[in-house]
Each structure stands twice: as structure tokens, then as C-alpha cells.
Amino acid sequence: MPANALLPDPLRQRLLPLVLASLCLPAGAQAATYAPWLTQIGVNDTVMSAGRWGAGTLLGVVDSGIVPGNPTFASGQVSTALSGCAALTFRCSSGYTDDNGHGTAVASIAAANKLYMAASNYGGYLVQAGSVVGVAPNANIVAEKVLNASGSAYSSDVANGIRKAADAGARVINVSITYGTSADIVGAINYATTRGAFIVWAGGNSKIILASGINTSGLSPSALSRIVFVGSMDPTNVKSSFSNTPGGARLIATNGSAINYASRWLMAPGESILAPSVTDGASAWSYWSGTSMSAPIVAGSLILLETAWPILHTNGSAENLLLVTATDLGAKGVDYTYGAGLLNLAAAFQPVGTLTVRKSNGQNIAVTGLTRSMITSGALGSLASVQARLADYTALDSYLRNFSVDLSGLIKTPSSAAKLNALPTNTNTGVKAIKFADGRYLEYWDENDISIPFQGITPAQVQHLGEFGYNEDIRAPRHNAYAMLTDTHGNVTAFGFGAPTQYAFARALHGDEAIASLAAESGVSNFGSIAQSGSMATYGTSLGEDTRLAVTWSSTTDTRMAVIGGNAPAWVAPDAYKAGVGLSHRLSDTLTAGFTVGTLEENHGLLGSTYNAESALNLGRHARSMSYGTSLAYRINRDESLLAEGGMVETRSSNPGGLFAEVGRLRAYTWSLSYQHENLWARKDRLSLGVSQPLRVASGQAGVIVTNIDEDGVAHYDTERVGLAPDGHELDYKLSYNVPLDRASSLSVRAAYRKDAYNIKDRTDASVTTSWTRRF
Numbered sequence: 001m002p003a004n005a006l007l008p009d010p011l012r013q014r015l016l017p018l019v020l021a022s023l024c025l026p027a028g029a030q031a032a033t034y035a036p037w038l039t040q041i042g043v044n045d046t047v048m049s050a051g052r053w054g055a056g057t058l059l060g061v062v063d064s065g066i067v068p069g070n071p072t073f074a075s076g077q078v079s080t081a082l083s084g085c086a087a088l089t090f091r092c093s094s095g096y097t098d099d100n101g102h103g104t105a106v107a108s109i110a111a112a113n114k115l116y117m118a119a120s121n122y123g124g125y126l127v128q129a130g131s132v133v134g135v136a137p138n139a140n141i142v143a144e145k146v147l148n149a150s151g152s153a154y155s156s157d158v159a160n161g162i163r164k165a166a167d168a169g170a171r172v173i174n175v176s177i178t179y180g181t182s183a184d185i186v187g188a189i190n191y192a193t194t195r196g197a198f199i200v201w202a203g204g205n206s207k208i209i210l211a212s213g214i215n216t217s218g219l220s221p222s223a224l225s226r227i228v229f230v231g232s233m234d235p236t237n238v239k240s241s242f243s244n245t246p247g248g249a250r251l252i253a254t255n256g257s258a259i260n261y262a263s264r265w266l267m268a269p270g271e272s273i274l275a276p277s278v279t280d281g282a283s284a285w286s287y288w289s290g291t292s293m294s295a296p297i298v299a300g301s302l303i304l305l306e307t308a309w310p311i312l313h314t315n316g317s318a319e320n321l322l323l324v325t326a327t328d329l330g331a332k333g334v335d336y337t338y339g340a341g342l343l344n345l346a347a348a349f350q351p352v353g354t355l356t357v358r359k360s361n362g363q364n365i366a367v368t369g370l371t372r373s374m375i376t377s378g379a380l381g382s383l384a385s386v387q388a389r390l391a392d393y394t395a396l397d398s399y400l401r402n403f404s405v406d407l408s409g410l411i412k413t414p415s416s417a418a419k420l421n422a423l424p425t426n427t428n429t430g431v432k433a434i435k436f437a438d439g440r441y442l443e444y445w446d447e448n449d450i451s452i453p454f455q456g457i458t459p460a461q462v463q464h465l466g467e468f469g470y471n472e473d474i475r476a477p478r479h480n481a482y483a484m485l486t487d488t489h490g491n492v493t494a495f496g497f498g499a500p501t502q503y504a505f506a507r508a509l510h511g512d513e514a515i516a517s518l519a520a521e522s523g524v525s526n527f528g529s530i531a532q533s534g535s536m537a538t539y540g541t542s543l544g545e546d547t548r549l550a551v552t553w554s555s556t557t558d559t560r561m562a563v564i565g566g567n568a569p570a571w572v573a574p575d576a577y578k579a580g581v582g583l584s585h586r587l588s589d590t591l592t593a594g595f596t597v598g599t600l601e602e603n604h605g606l607l608g609s610t611y612n613a614e615s616a617l618n619l620g621r622h623a624r625s626m627s628y629g630t631s632l633a634y635r636i637n638r639d640e641s642l643l644a645e646g647g648m649v650e651t652r653s654s655n656p657g658g659l660f661a662e663v664g665r666l667r668a669y670t671w672s673l674s675y676q677h678e679n680l681w682a683r684k685d686r687l688s689l690g691v692s693q694p695l696r697v698a699s700g701q702a703g704v705i706v707t708n709i710d711e712d713g714v715a716h717y718d719t720e721r722v723g724l725a726p727d728g729h730e731l732d733y734k735l736s737y738n739v740p741l742d743r744a745s746s747l748s749v750r751a752a753y754r755k756d757a758y759n760i761k762d763r764t765d766a767s768v769t770t771s772w773t774r775r776f
Helices: 045-050 102-111 156-166 181-192 221-225 291-308 318-325 384-392 503-508 514-522
Strands: 002-004 058-063 121-122 124-125 140-143 152-154 174-175 200-201 216-219 229-235 250-253 258-260 265-271 273-276 285-288 355-360 364-366 392-396 402-405 432-435 441-446 481-486 490-497 536-544 547-555 577-587 591-603 622-635 640-654 660-663 666-678 686-699 700-710 715-723 733-740 746-755 765-774
Touching: 045 265, 045 291, 058 102, 058 156, 058 216, 058 291, 102 140, 102 273, 102 291, 102 402, 121 273, 124 700, 140 156, 152 156, 156 174, 156 181, 174 291, 181 200, 181 216, 181 221, 216 221, 221 715, 229 291, 250 355, 258 364, 265 291, 273 291, 291 318, 355 700, 384 700, 384 715, 490 503, 503 514, 503 536, 503 577, 514 622, 514 640, 514 666, 514 686, 577 622, 591 640
Parallel strands: 058 140, 058 174, 174 200, 200 229, 216 250, 229 265
Antiparallel strands: 002 152, 121 124, 250 258, 273 285, 355 364, 355 392, 392 402, 432 441, 441 481, 481 490, 490 536, 536 547, 547 577, 577 591, 591 622, 622 640, 640 666, 660 700, 666 686, 686 733, 700 715, 733 746, 746 765
16 A cells, blocks of 8 residues: 655745755764754753764665755765665665655754754744754664655555665664554564664654554564654644644554553654755755654654663664653643653653662662761871762662762761861860779769760760761760779779760870870770770789780660651661780880770660661671780979870671672871970969871772663663771870969860861861860
8 A cells, every 4th residue: 555655735835945054063072052952852851961962873765765965964864885775666766865855854854963054044943043943963864775866655564664774784764654554564563573673664644643643553562662752842842733642552462562652752843943954955945844853853852862861772762752841832741632641851861750769789779768867077087089989879769770969978077067166075184083092083073063084075065076986966864974983093083974084094004194185185095985874894903013904895875766857867876895905014214115905886886976777878787906006105204294106907897788798807106295294384384285096997898789780771780999097187186274273263275277178188177275264
């Protein structure tokens, strides 16, 4: 049976020859200008860029041929090697060259490469000079000529053209010719779709229902999801008066499955579309109308989608995506007039369904469900390398398309704003003390004290600023209390709740209050302030005249919930405990050396970082660390002391989860140098100077699950190792001076500066604090 071509609207107006410009948008250029029928379907710079302008994807045009040298196409864009005459019922005297004009216009609407360099205003469309007029400007084109010069052909010609286009490798085949249900057409559709091609067929201009309401039988199951019909809309999104409608007839597959034409029907602009008119001159353009113009707009859209996401070709889902993202028109849902609705490329280029990422256990988790955060610690800094990897992380939508998501916000860094008393207080008024008649010495305090000679224990508004390892985001009501007894033999016993261990352990190890005060500032030995705020106990004793032994133990408070943004509990603070043992030996009357070994056990935490065991960012359900510290204390004279300390920590973590597949061995270092002078300008005054590097991870990696997309668009999951060393290198500089004013009051002045606070590059804080203390 003859299959008549859909000819250009007889009322089309020929334009004067125009100059075309190459489509070349250099980096930093202004946004492109698009023809209004392109913006009508949602084309914009984002869509074009993501679709790479259709580059490298082959479009088949089964029509009246193409004039390959027409200035609207780039040189070589129309393949001379693949294109040909597919007609069986007539002889192509000039090969695939277009002698009717219809095919060149159709190809230009789908993939014109050059900018249209004149302004025009016709048929409801205002086209600006320099507009992009092709949907996929960088697509390659293969022409299969099946229409003669008068624009007619037989179904056998059309069927052969579809087969040849499929054999040439066309991923999308546009057929702007009257649709027929003959066996040769059905066979050609099956042939092309089983080879992976998508077919776009013009719906027709006869104001009737498609195929006069006749079902199409004998289709392969794959053909049902790889063919789409297109009706025409005017510039105001009203159905064109000439356009056919889908009606209620069906496409029936050989396995018995069937769908309505309406479910495979899209609407697209089809009136007053600018395209070349080769029969009027080499550079002549005309306004074209008909579903023949609507179809290549959909075909070009498929080219952009498949170029952006090859998985849509691999899975055969590109046309389905266009159908589900179409703008609904008429009756709600698919109807017999508008089918699925108006083509909406802007919506098609957005994620459809739930975006998911793959966890290390192979499970997929919705991106919207990634609400549990990890709060990092000073030892790890901001985890800058991990954040950089998470900032451009791959997630898949329900069509298995890859989208980039920014998950870096799942990592929360400790607060570092400098407020009142930005670094730990270290006044010399001492804890409350009782000296017994037999020489025993008892020191104690509770949370109401404001003059304490060790790190981080002051009233709530000043007690933690600058304390390494403290996260103000983890809070729980608690009562802090502490007691330490020194007996007549120099044995030191300390215990309490909510108290840091640094001062007590240093006092037990060195037996020297001045040295202990300096050691408490740095916390170099025994993991600094990690694994405290719960119970603690310390004991120190003399092993001889020159040697002391000290042991310590502390833990966090009970496991508790905390909230990050919102009102629901988001994660659980870690439960951790640490233990340490140290030996000190007096080398001379002025020089004492010390060595400490400690162990730290953390659950759902790593070197002070915190996260939930089920979090998307889980560096390990359990971490075990060993610390090794050395110290050298020098008593310059009765009033002056100097202390140098250094430490190394090795950490192993087990059972990481979420987006982490593995965590390697970590190594961290810390050091400090402190000086103290008493009785400098007044009796019992104290000047302290110090510089230190808090604990900082120097080496270690984590394996992050990453998604790689192959050339077919298929996702593959691999492990990418990312360094855990911070991008900053914290150095703390401290100066403090305390002087008694009378027996009951004292004045303290402190200045402190932190470079790369919390080991976060370029984050600094400084403070100068003055306090007056009086006892009643």
C-alpha cells in the first residue's frame, strides 16, 4: 500500500537566503539563545550541556533524503558512507540527495548544527538572531531515502529504509511519514528495535485517529517500549488543528501483551518551525508545519538523553522516560487526545523516582534517607579529602541514570568560633585543698568551681572552648566531681566523674605539681581528652627513690542520643574507654624522663569522631588505638620548669560501613613544649608559655565506595582509597599569667592563638581573657 509523505504546510513562507554561523561556544561564553520551540519543550544550557549537544550519537532519517552540503549542517555531520537510497519501487537518480526538501528540513529540526543568524517573527514564534534551531546540534546523521521527488513511497520502501538505518547503527530513527500497520512495516519495526534502535513516528496531519483506529499486530515485546508517535502543538500549547490523535486502538505484541497507542503518544511543537527549503535555493529557509516537524523534535530529544545517559539505550528506557516526564494535558493521565502529554526535556533531565547510593554491604539507600551525620574530631580535621570525594558523589535514579550529589554535608566539623576563654584555663589558685596533720594532701572540686588547674573544667559558658577532642554538639546533663589524695609516701589516688585525666595522671606520674600543671595543658600522653567525661580513676606510686609508676582509666558517659538539625534523634554518641600506664625516672636533680603506653577502645567512633553504627558514614563499629608517649621535664630552678612531650598513636578500625568499605591503619602524632615561671613579679604569681601540636593523623586511608559508569551507562561499584590526614596542621600558642591579689582572690590573664584549629586549613581563632576569682 502507498505510504504518503507528510508534506510541508502549503502556507509556508519562503525566506530570503540567510547567513548561518558555526555553533561554537567557548568556555566562559554567554548562555546560548534557543529557538522558542526548543524552550517550549524545556531546552536550556543545562540540558544541552548534560546531553553534550548530542555529540557522537547517530540519528537515522528515513525520508526524502538529505542535502549533506546544506549550510545548516557541519562538514561531515551527514555521513556520506552510511547514507543511501533505500527505495525499492523507484530509482534514486541522485543517490540519497534530497530532491523534495522534506527530509533536509526534518534532519535540520532534529540536528541543525549552525546558528540561525537572522531574527524572525512568524506564526507565534519570535526567533532571535543567533539562535540554536536544532535539538541535538552535534548529532551524526544517516539519511535513508525512501520518498521520491513528489514525496510519496510504498510501505516496502519505508520498511527497507528503517532496516537500513538500523543496520547503519542509528540509535534513533525518525520516520515523518504516514504510519501504516502492514506486515512489512511491522517487520521493519521489530528488526530495528531488536537491534536497540528507538523509532519516532509522526502521528499524521489528517485530523483523524492514528491508523484510522486499526490495531497494530505482530510486534515484538521489545518494540512496545521502543516506539513513540508524535502529535503537533502550536506555540501556545494547544493541539494543532491538523494533528491526528492517538485514539484507543492498540499495539499488540506476539506474546499477547498490548498497550494503547495513547500510552506511546507525545505532543511536541509542530507549527511554524524554521528549517531549510532546499527546493527554493541552497540557503533558503521556510516555516514548516506538520507532525513531520514534531517528530524530529522528539527524535533530537532522545539523542540528547541517550548521549547524556547511555544506560537509557542499553536498557531501552529512553522513550519511556520521555513519556513519564511529559507535561500532562487534557484529561488527567494518559488520554486519547494528547496521549502522555507535552514533551518536557527539562523534567526528563531531572532525577525520576528515588535517588539511591550503594552501601558497602551491597544495599541501596535513598539519598533522602542520609540524615545521620558524622561529627569529626580534631585528630581527623574536617576530613577534607573525604568531603571532596563526597561533594561529587554518584547516585542513581529509578532509570539507573547517574546524577552527581553533594554528600559532604554529612560530615560535621567541631565548632571553632572563638568565644569567651577560647583555650583551656590554667590558673594557679588550685583546687580546694585540705592538708592533714599527718602530711596527707586532699584536693577536690565540683562543677561549681571556676578556678581549676587543668584543662576544660569550668562553668558551662567557658569550660570547653579550645579543648581538643571536645564536641559541643554532644551534650548531656551531668554533675562533675573529683577528688585526689596524696599520702605521706607520695602515693597519689584520684577518682571522679566528668573530670579529665590529664592533670591527675601527670601528677601521679611525676609527683610534681608544677610539671603536672604543664602536662595537663598539652594532654600529649594518653590520647588527650578522648574517652572522658564519664568515670575516671588514677593511681601513682614510687618504685624507688627516683622512679614512679602511674596507671589511669577513664570512660565516656553512658551512651546517649543527640540531635543534629531537626527534632528527631539522629545518631548516638560513642561509648569509649581508655587505660594507660607510665613510668618516670629522675635522671638528675633537675631532669626527669617519662614514658607512657595507653590503649583506647571506641565503639562507633574513631579518635574522637562520632557516628551512628548504621550511619552512611561509618569508619568502624569498633576502633582500638595504642599510644606511646615520652616526656622530658627540666627543673631549671625552684621557680622555673620546662617540659617537652611527644606522642604517637596507632589505630585500627574494624567493621566500617555505609559508604566506607575499609579503613586502613592510622598513625597520628602530637607534641608540646611548655615553660612555667613562678614567683616572677610577685609572690606565688605564675607565668606559663606553651606551643603544641594536638593529636593529628599523619597517615591512613579509608576505602570509599564509588560508582563508575561504563560506556554502556552501566554502573559498577569499586573502592577508592582516600587519605584521612587533615588538610590543616594545628599549632596552639598559649600565654597565661596569674597573680594572687590577697588570700581570697586572684587575677588571671590569658592569651591564646590557634593556627588551623581542629587541623582544618585556614581556620584560626584567638582570644585574650581576663578573669577575677574570689573565694568565700
